[in-house]
Structures are given as C-alpha cells and as structure tokens.
Amino acid sequence: MTLTAEPPMPTHDPSLTPDLPEAAAPVRRIVIQGLGRAGLAYAAAVAQHPACVLSGFVEPRADLRSFAKAVGFAVPSAATLPKLLAQSPADTVIVSVPLAERVVAAEAAIAEGLALLIDGAPASHAEGAARLAASAATARAPIACATPVLFHPLFARAARLLKQGALGGTGRVRASVYVSRVFAPGAPPAEGDVLDVVGGELLQLLDGLFGAPARLTASGQRLYGDRLDEFHAELTLGDGIVAGVDGSWSVPGYPHAAYVIEAEGEQGRILVSDDALEVDLLRPCDDFPAGTTRQVLADMADPVVFDMGDPSRVLDALLARLAAGAVAGDALDSLRALRVVRAIAALRRSITAHSAAQELSV
Amino acid sequence: MSPRVRAKAQAPRLLLGASSLELPARTTRDRALEVAGRFREPESLAVTLVKALDAGAEAVYSGPSSTLRAALAELRRPVPVLARLPHTPPSEDLFHEPWLTRDPGDDSAAWNSMRASLAGLSMPVAAMRGDLAARIAGRMEQERDTLGAKSIAGLAVSSPLTDLALAAGNAKFFDQVLRFGRARFGGLAGFETRNLGYLLSQLEAWGIEPDFVIGPVNPRGFGMVPGPAQVIAAVKRLGIPVVASELRAGGTVLLADGARYALENGVTGLLPELVDLDDVAGELRGLSALAR
Numbered sequence: 001m002t003l004t005a006e007p008p009m010p011t012h013d014p015s016l017t018p019d020l021p022e023a024a025a026p027v028r029r030i031v032i033q034g035l036g037r038a039g040l041a042y043a044a045a046v047a048q049h050p051a052c053v054l055s056g057f058v059e060p061r062a063d064l065r066s067f068a069k070a071v072g073f074a075v076p077s078a079a080t081l082p083k084l085l086a087q088s089p090a091d092t093v094i095v096s097v098p099l100a101e102r103v104v105a106a107e108a109a110i111a112e113g114l115a116l117l118i119d120g121a122p123a124s125h126a127e128g129a130a131r132l133a134a135s136a137a138t139a140r141a142p143i144a145c146a147t148p149v150l151f152h153p154l155f156a157r158a159a160r161l162l163k164q165g166a167l168g169g170t171g172r173v174r175a176s177v178y179v180s181r182v183f184a185p186g187a188p189p190a191e192g193d194v195l196d197v198v199g200g201e202l203l204q205l206l207d208g209l210f211g212a213p214a215r216l217t218a219s220g221q222r223l224y225g226d227r228l229d230e231f232h233a234e235l236t237l238g239d240g241i242v243a244g245v246d247g248s249w250s251v252p253g254y255p256h257a258a259y260v261i262e263a264e265g266e267q268g269r270i271l272v273s274d275d276a277l278e279v280d281l282l283r284p285c286d287d288f289p290a291g292t293t294r295q296v297l298a299d300m301a302d303p304v305v306f307d308m309g310d311p312s313r314v315l316d317a318l319l320a321r322l323a324a325g326a327v328a329g330d331a332l333d334s335l336r337a338l339r340v341v342r343a344i345a346a347l348r349r350s351i352t353a354h355s356a357a358q359e360l361s362v
Numbered sequence: 363m364s365p366r367v368r369a370k371a372q373a374p375r376l377l378l379g380a381s382s383l384e385l386p387a388r389t390t391r392d393r394a395l396e397v398a399g400r401f402r403e404p405e406s407l408a409v410t411l412v413k414a415l416d417a418g419a420e421a422v423y424s425g426p427s428s429t430l431r432a433a434l435a436e437l438r439r440p441v442p443v444l445a446r447l448p449h450t451p452p453s454e455d456l457f458h459e460p461w462l463t464r465d466p467g468d469d470s471a472a473w474n475s476m477r478a479s480l481a482g483l484s485m486p487v488a489a490m491r492g493d494l495a496a497r498i499a500g501r502m503e504q505e506r507d508t509l510g511a512k513s514i515a516g517l518a519v520s521s522p523l524t525d526l527a528l529a530a531g532n533a534k535f536f537d538q539v540l541r542f543g544r545a546r547f548g549g550l551a552g553f554e555t556r557n558l559g560y561l562l563s564q565l566e567a568w569g570i571e572p573d574f575v576i577g578p579v580n581p582r583g584f585g586m587v588p589g590p591a592q593v594i595a596a597v598k599r600l601g602i603p604v605v606a607s608e609l610r611a612g613g614t615v616l617l618a619d620g621a622r623y624a625l626e627n628g629v630t631g632l633l634p635e636l637v638d639l640d641d642v643a644g645e646l647r648g649l650s651a652l653a654r
Contacts, residue, residue: 034458036457036458037455037459037461040460040526044525044530045529047529064460067497071526071527071532072530072531072534097458181453255385255386255452258391273391274391275392296390296613297584297612298611307556307557307585307587308525308526
C-alpha cells in the first residue's frame with residue numbers, strides 16, 4: 001500500500017495522542033461517502049486519528065459538499081466514488097448515506113475493491129440484504145458494519161463477560177429500548193418507524209450478545225398514525241435462549257435511546273444498560289468477583305483519540321481490525337448486520353400476520 | 363480588533379447548568395427523569411434560578427429550551443443566561459442532514475446576519491464565500507431570541523460545532539465567531555468542547571484567546587480527552603480560562619470533591635448541572651466559596 005505524502009488535515013498533534021495500543025501501520029486512506037450528520041462526525045474522527053488520513057468526500061448533493069467545505073475540510077469531493085478516486089486515491093470507504101441508498105453505495109465500494117464500513121443497518125429490507133450478501137461474496141477487501149450500541153463501553157464489557165461464559169447456560173433474557181421521538185419538535189421524519197430507528201439496533205445487540213435469532217413472533221401498535229410506534233416480540237436465539245423484547249419511540253423522558261438487557265443463567269445474572277453494568281455471579285469470571293458488582297460508564301476504560309461520539313469508537317475498532325486483517329465475528333461483523341435486516345423483515349411479517357411464528361435460517 | 367489584543371473580559375467563575383433539562387446528561391436515567399420531573403412546573407425552576415443567583419451563580423448555562431423559557435417568563439428579575447448555541451436537540455438523529463444545514467426558520471443565515479451589528483456586517487459576504495461562522499450567525503441570533511432571556515451574559519458555541527471545526531482545523535471560524543459573539547451576545551464569548559486538551563493546544567497554536575472554554579475536568583478523568591494528564595497540562599500551561607463541566611464524573615464523585623480537584627488543577631470556573639445538585643442554593647454557596 002502506498003502512503004500519501006502529507007495528511008490533508010494539519011491539526012493532529014501527536015503529543016496529545018492518548019495511551020492507545022500501538023497505532024497500526026500502514027496509514028489508511030479513507031473516503032467518506034455521505035455527508036450527513038454521521039458522515040461529518042466520521043470525517044472529524046478520521047481527520048484527527050493518527051492511523052488514517054481523509055482522502056475525500058463522495059456526496060451527490062452540492063449543498064452538503066459545500067457545507068463540509070465551509071466546516072473546513074480541505075479535501076477533494078465528488079458526486080460519485082469513481083470520480084473521487086480519479087482525483088484522490090483511497091483504500092477504505094465509510095458509507096454513511098441514508099438507509100435506502102446504502103446497498104448501492106456499498107456495491108460501488110466493493111466494485112472498486114476497497115475496504116468498506118457501512119454505518120448503521122446495511123439495507124432497508126431483506127431483498128437489499130440478499131443483494132448485498134451476494135456482492136460481498138465477491139469482495140476483494142474486508143466489509144464491516146457498525147451498530148453504535150455495540151461500541152458503548154458498558155455493552156462492550158457485557159459482551160466480553162458473556163463470551164467468557166459468566167452466566168453458564170443462559171436461560172431467560174429480557175430486552176427493551178425506549179426513546180422519545182414521536183413527540184419531539186420536527187419529528188418523526190417522513191419515513192421510518194420504531195423498528196427502523198431503534199429496533200434494528202436492539203436486535204443487533206441481542207444477536208451480538210446471545211447469538212442469531214432462529215425463530216420469532218411479534219406484535220405491534222400504531223398509536224399516532226400509520227406507522228409502528230411500539231413492538232413486542234419473543235425471539236428464540238441461537239442456543240435456544242428465549243428473549244422477550246419491547247421497543248417504543250413514543251415514551252416521554254428519553255432524549256437518547258435507552259437500551260436495557262437483563263439475562264439470567266445457571267451461574268448468575270447480568271443487567272446492562274447505558275447507565276450501568278450490574279453483575280451477580282456465583283463464581284468469579286474475568287475480573288469480576290463472585291457476588292454483586294456494579295460498574296458505570298466512568299469505571300470503563302474508553303480511550304478515544306478524538307471524541308466525536310460513536311464514530312470515534314467505531315473508527316478505532318475498524319482501524320484495529322483492518323490492521324489485524326479481518327472484521328468478521330466481532331462488533332463490526334457484516335454477516336450479523338445482514339442477518340438482523342432479515343430478522344427485522346421477519347418481525348414485520350409476524351406483526352402483519354397477527355403474531356404468526358417466523359422461522360429464520362441462521 | 364484582534365481577539366489577542368482585546369482587553370480580557372471576566373470569565374465566569376460559577377454557572378448553573380440547565381442543559382440537562384432537555385439534553386442528555388452524563389448521569390443515570392433515573393436521576394435525569396427525577397430532575398426533569400422536579401422542574402416540570404416553570405415556577406419551580408424559576409424559584410431555583412433565583413436561589414442559584416443569590417447563592418453566587420453568575421449566570422444560567424443553557425440552550426433555548428422551552429422549560430427554561432417558561433421559567434424565565436415567570437420572573438420579573440432578569441436572570442443572566444450564557445447561551446449555549448447553536449442548539450442541538452437529540453431528535454436530530456432522525457434526520458440524515460447535519461442540523462446546521464436545516465434552516466430552523468424561513469430566513470437564511472446571510473439575511474439574518476444583515477440585522478447584526480458592526481461585527482456582523484461582514485457576515486453576509488462571508489456567508490456567500492461559504493464561511494462557517496457566517497452560515498450560523500443568523501441561526502444563533504434567532505435561537506438566542508427564542509430563549510426569552512432579559513439578560514444575555516454571553517455566547518458559548520456548543521460542543522458539536524466546536525469539535526467539528528476543531529477537527530477540520532478551521533482557525534478562521536474560531537476567530538470570527540468570537541468577534542461575532544462578543545459583539546452580539548453581551549461581550550463574552552467562548553467554546554464548549556468534548557476535546558478540551560486538543561482545543562486548548564490548538565487555540566494556543568492559532569493565537570486565539572476566547573474569554574473561556576468549557577470542558578470536562580474531574581478526578582476520575584471522565585470525558586477528559588485525549589487523557590487526564592494531557593488535559594491538566596494544557597489547562598495549567600496555557601492560561602486560557604477554563605470552566606470545568608462533568609464535575610461529578612457521571613455521578614461517581616462528590617460535587618465538592620470534583621470542584622476542589624478542578625480548581626486545584628488550574629480551572630477558573632465551575633459548571634455544575636442541575637442533575638448534579640440536590641440542595642441547589644446550599645451546594646452553590648459552597649462552590650462559590652471554593653471558586654472565589
């Protein structure tokens with residue numbers, strides 16, 4: 001891989017780099033495709049990360065390209081990926097376009113042979129997921145998908161603990177997500193519903209912590225219009241674990257989505273949310289002693305190079321995994337992300353069919 | 363006039379943060395809900411604001427929240443507000459576009475900035491050139507007006523915008539927005555950030571001196587980016603007035619301990635949030651004595 005001569009952003013001060021694992025060489029040259037909120041946050045994180053440089057922007061909307069320029073990002077931009085690559089070489093693309101455009105954007109990056117990170121759900125429907133899975137099978141570089149909640153330090157810590165078998169055989173799981181969006185000024189947006197906004201992330205979390213859903217039933221409520229405002233589901237996960245799931249975007253008092261997972265097993269119990277991780281174990285596991293332990297966000301090591309929220313954590317993970325040569329089987333796993341798109345589609349079918357059971361191929 | 367040669371305004375020593383009423387705060391969900399419930403009635407928040415000022419708080423730090431607006435309307439006494447702008451409601455996550463490209467009203471930023479003072483007269487031309495400060499000037503004035511405050515103590519550029527411009531290395535934005543803020547927001551202008559160490563170092567490198575910078579400082583190092591040691595070194599070395607936020611480190615240390623640590627490490631002002639306080643008057647009185 002060829003290194004660019006000079007990073008385009010001049011502001012990174014190496015003396016301010018926090019104590020992180022050794023920065024992986026070589027430096028990645030990253031393109032941001034989609035200059036919405038997430039795209040700009042990724043651009044900022046990339047501009048300040050010592051292990052990568054910002055190669056340019058792909059955005060068909062002139063107003064968004066103009067805004068990024070006004071923010072101060074002095075890098076090339078173009079309406080399409082091939083046009084940008086003709087001006088500025090790159091080896092990685094971060095796709096942060098609207099949900100409906102993600103499959104096409106991802107296919108363009110795969111066709112160019114570039115490593116790819118898709119921010120959020122990779123497709124809006126099962127057909128898109130199938131199409132993307134077929135494209136991914138021919139990919140010459142790694143493909144990753146980022147679901148922000150999997151990078152929250154408390155959920156990441158819970159995932160590590162569960163992977164080490166802290167609970168023994170897990171029995172019952174309860175999961176919920178609540179957020180206030182229907183009432184918010186200017187909301188809800190023209191498209192989407194509770195499953196699009198938070199349901200997918202909750203299923204990503206369950207799949208990541210306990211395994212892929214094999215069977216589900218679901219019901220839902222439309223309280224304020226034609227769109228789904230609440231859902232309730234029962235999922236049978238990989239090892240036969242049964243998870244009861246609730247989600248709503250119409251509960252007042254939740255400016256940010258509140259994800260909560262509670263799991264019981266033969267060896268103990270875990271309650272994890274973005275507030276705290278509470279663990280009650282019969283025997284020690286990892287650095288958790290037997291008995292009850294409670295940890296909060298301030299107890300978690302969370303070294304980010306530059307804090308732009310979730311994109312900073314995702315970028316750190318992406319760069320580390322690309323340096324290691326693989327992104328499968330961890331929080332960036334694209335196969336899981338595609339699987340969850342199919343699970344959401346099944347959940348919708350179950351709601352439409354009055355809670356009829358839906359089987360899913362794992 | 364260059365920000366560097368301008369006579370220094372007095373940086374705030376004690377603010378009462380009210381952002382947590384509508385924006386996510388680094389506290390437990392239960393605590394956030396409890397405090398929001400406590401101040402659901404505007405009269406209750408109004409009484410708390412008056413008590414806070416009497417206890418030594420110099421201003422209330424908040425964006426244009428409807429809760430604060432209703433409370434201010436209850437009071438004849440002017441309550442100085444240090445305006446946190448532009449406003450960044452959490453529901454923006456429903457939209458693909460950056461919040462700043464979505465016009466909150468009918469007026470364009472360039473048109474709004476024409477109404478500004480001498481400091482703002484250069485803004486329409488700058489907006490046409492694509493300058494970030496010019497693009498948001500009108501929006502910030504519009505949002506300031508919706509606060510309904512009889513007294514504006516100053517402008518603090520909110521962290522999402524500060525950190526975006528910081529990452530992009532946009533020195534001109536920092537310089538321009540300081541001039542604009544000082545001219546249009548009561549003489550005091552500064553920045554809120556989640557990357558305090560970087561911001562202070564970069565401001566030094568650019569030779570830009572805001573009246574204050576707001577960022578996390580606490581004994582746990584919680585939210586101190588890129589790391590506690592680097593942040594404290596920058597605070598002590600550079601002499602830019604720093605107002606410490608996140609004093610309770612997400613609820614894991616006592617407010618007085620957090621304040622003491624921050625002051626001992628060079629910060630000049632304290633910003634406890636409503637979610638950090640139980641006895642607002644009593645605890646602010648204690649902090650006021652520490653910060654003096």
